[in-house]
Amino acid sequence: MPELLSSIRGGADVRDLPAGELPRLAGELRARILQTVSRTGGHLASSLGTVELTIALHRVFLTPEDKLVWDVGHQAYAHKLLTGRGELFQKLRTMGGCAPFQSRAESPEYDPIGGGHAGTAISAALGIEAAAKRQGKNTRAVAIVGDGSLACGVSLEGLNNIDENRSSLVIVLNDNRMSISRNVGGLTHYLNRIISGKGYSRFRALAKTMLRKVPDLYHAVRRFEESAKSVFLPGGWFEELGIRYFGPVDGHNIPELERMLTAARESHRPTLVHVITRKGNGYPPAEKEPERYHGVGPFDLERGLENSSGGGFSAAFGETMIHLGEKYPEIVGVTAAMALGTGLEKFAERFPDRFFDVGIAEEHEMVFASGLAAGGLHPVAAIYATFLQRALDEVYHDICLQNLPVVLAVDRAGVVEDGPTHHGIYDLAFLRSLPNLDIYTPADEQELRDALFAAVASKKPAAVRYPRGASGQGFDPLLPVMPLIPGKALIRREGAELALWSCGAELHTALKAAEILEKEYGISAAVVHSFTVKPFDGKLFMEYAARMPVFTLEDHVVTGGLGGAAAEYAVPAYCFGWPSDKVIPFGKVRELREKFGLTPEKIAAKAAEIVKQVNGRIP
Numbered sequence: 354m355p356e357l358l359s360s361i362r363g364g365a366d367v368r369d370l371p372a373g374e375l376p377r378l379a380g381e382l383r384a385r386i387l388q389t390v391s392r393t394g395g396h397l398a399s400s401l402g403t404v405e406l407t408i409a410l411h412r413v414f415l416t417p418e419d420k421l422v423w424d425v426g427h428q429a430y431a432h433k434l435l436t437g438r439g440e441l442f443q444k445l446r447t448m449g450g451c452a453p454f455q456s457r458a459e460s461p462e463y464d465p466i467g468g469g470h471a472g473t474a475i476s477a478a479l480g481i482e483a484a485a486k487r488q489g490k491n492t493r494a495v496a497i498v499g500d501g502s503l504a505c506g507v508s509l510e511g512l513n514n515i516d517e518n519r520s521s522l523v524i525v526l527n528d529n530r531m532s533i534s535r536n537v538g539g540l541t542h543y544l545n546r547i548i549s550g551k552g553y554s555r556f557r558a559l560a561k562t563m564l565r566k567v568p569d570l571y572h573a574v575r576r577f578e579e580s581a582k583s584v585f586l587p588g589g590w591f592e593e594l595g596i597r598y599f600g601p602v603d604g605h606n607i608p609e610l611e612r613m614l615t616a617a618r619e620s621h622r623p624t625l626v627h628v629i630t631r632k633g634n635g636y637p638p639a640e641k642e643p644e645r646y647h648g649v650g651p652f653d654l655e656r657g658l659e660n661s662s663g664g665g666f667s668a669a670f671g672e673t674m675i676h677l678g679e680k681y682p683e684i685v686g687v688t689a690a691m692a693l694g695t696g697l698e699k700f701a702e703r704f705p706d707r708f709f710d711v712g713i714a715e716e717h718e719m720v721f722a723s724g725l726a727a728g729g730l731h732p733v734a735a736i737y738a739t740f741l742q743r744a745l746d747e748v749y750h751d752i753c754l755q756n757l758p759v760v761l762a763v764d765r766a767g768v769v770e771d772g773p774t775h776h777g778i779y780d781l782a783f784l785r786s787l788p789n790l791d792i793y794t795p796a797d798e799q800e801l802r803d804a805l806f807a808a809v810a811s812k813k814p815a816a817v818r819y820p821r822g823a824s825g826q827g828f829d830p831l832l833p834v835m836p837l838i839p840g841k842a843l844i845r846r847e848g849a850e851l852a853l854w855s856c857g858a859e860l861h862t863a864l865k866a867a868e869i870l871e872k873e874y875g876i877s878a879a880v881v882h883s884f885t886v887k888p889f890d891g892k893l894f895m896e897y898a899a900r901m902p903v904f905t906l907e908d909h910v911v912t913g914g915l916g917g918a919a920a921e922y923a924v925p926a927y928c929f930g931w932p933s934d935k936v937i938p939f940g941k942v943r944e945l946r947e948k949f950g951l952t953p954e955k956i957a958a959k960a961a962e963i964v965k966q967v968n969g970r971i972p
Contacts, residue, residue, distance in 0.1 A: 403431060523614075725759075760815050855907065
């Protein structure tokens with residue numbers, strides 16, 4: 354039997370399919386997602402949960418004229434497959450292949466706006482709708498909000514901006530009771546009460562039966578119904594905001610989804626369709642452990658994910674947090690829906706009353722941490738570098754300006770496979786500009802432990818920045834903590850002809866480059882590790898710059914980070930890093946490093962060329 358999916362090139366093809374073929378299409382979508390993600394890696398559980406919802410959306414709304422805005426974009430793999438990107442999807446997250454999130458460049462028709470961070474769909478869809486109305490178009494905008502994004506501050510701001518008299522926005526709430534970790538907070542409890550409460554639905558059916566024969570009372574019934582919602586649905590919160598509420602509806606039942614979405618489409622006021630889905634649906638291992646299968650690397654479909662060895666920077670951070678918690682009773686851990694990803698889940702198990710998950714609310718996380726510190730505790734706030742960008746003002750206004758002892762554990766710093774929305778390569782530029790803040794850049798897991806202890810002991814604002822994965826240097830939590838002084842760089846290799854200054858895990862890249870310089874080019878290279886980028890060891894830097902060419906190396910854009918610190922001394926320095934005037938694409942990290950000249954071999958070759966020019970050894 355020929356594959357249905359291979360003949361689908363867009364929304365019109367989905368709408369043309371007979372209803373009886375839709376379960377088969379859903380099965381093919383799941384099979385394709387599983388086959389591809391198991392080979393390339395990607396976000397698995399979320400997209401498995403939205404297969405039927407995606408089919409129903411394309412059947413009810415006239416895509417691509419109507420615009421679907423996904424929040425967050427990792428829900429949208431089935432959307433990509435139904436909109437002519439089946440062949441491209443085979444190269445998911447590979448250079449030149451399929452983007453892991455929505456991409457305007459990839460599909461301007463079907464992806465009206467890109468997105469990889471949570472909370473943006475409602476605001477973007479409101480803007481798309483307003484622009485269409487201004488131009489006299491009949492475009493409908495649909496915001497698909499999922500994975501805990503409704504509780505995100507940006508989503509709440511968007512909800513507050515909806516004008517029930519001017520908007521017909523459709524919000525689809527994909528409620529799988531998960532973000533990456535389990536959802537938390539009052540809004541989550543409210544939605545759970547809606548799901549479990551049956552009083553309103555029963556009362557509504559009874560009232561309609563009783564009053565069906567009295568058409569003159571239609572408007573009275575409508576008013577009574579609105580009032581009843583406030584009584585039987587806890588708070589009637591969406592209705593109070595002027596948003597018509599539909600649901601909850603089974604997110605894996607296509608006929609029911611189509612019926613509910615059609616009612617929302619035909620409404621002339623803002624509507625929210627509450628859809629209940631199961632994250633990981635259709636793949637039992639992901640259904641059982643949706644948190645583990647949220648974002649995965651390549652794996653065997655038959656065996657599922659292998660048990661992790663537990664190594665790497667995030668694991669070392671989690672282990673160190675337990676030791677800090679045992680030593681300092683004032684230590685508390687804070688995260689924004691990333692307990693597992695940041696390594697804090699073990700701290701949460703060991704010290705449940707000293708752990709706070711604030712949900713997808715990075716700005717709140719920072720201000721909340723400042724409040725904890727002002728109240729006499731010592732918070733360590735774990736956050737990915739890319740998400741820290743969303744909370745810059747709070748880091749400045751509520752932590753640094755107040756000079757409060759908050760430690761920012763900045764995970765996933767540097768380039769990652771998920772591409773430009775998730776590269777953590779801009780944080781140093783803005784963190785270095787803030788007062789009272791020390792920035793530690795440990796080279797390996799052992800130094801990460803030392804940095805965290807030093808940051809806590811300093812009793813001042815501090816950021817500890819480290820990459821995803823492992824350094825390969827190992828980690829022993831039982832070794833004594835090494836005292837490290839902020840502002841004192843560490844000489845890791847002596848050399849006479851050039852100096853490679855590095856920060857973070859790039860120390861190991863620099864050491865390899867120095868070996869290549871000596872063996873292949875006959876050049877003696879020193880390697881210096883800038884354990885803290887702020888304060889920067891300007892004295893040692895000037896000593897080297899007076900004697901030899903100096904190069905900086907960092908997993909960050911060349912503007913504002915380690916290279917920026919060196920440039921402030923008005924000494925010529927040659928910077929190796931990611932270009933700040935280009936968008937760094939998605940792809941395997943090794944491929945990106947090769948493309949942008951950041952492998953040890955390419956660094957050594959470029960440095961050798963410059964040194965020979967400086968020394969007059971070549972024309």
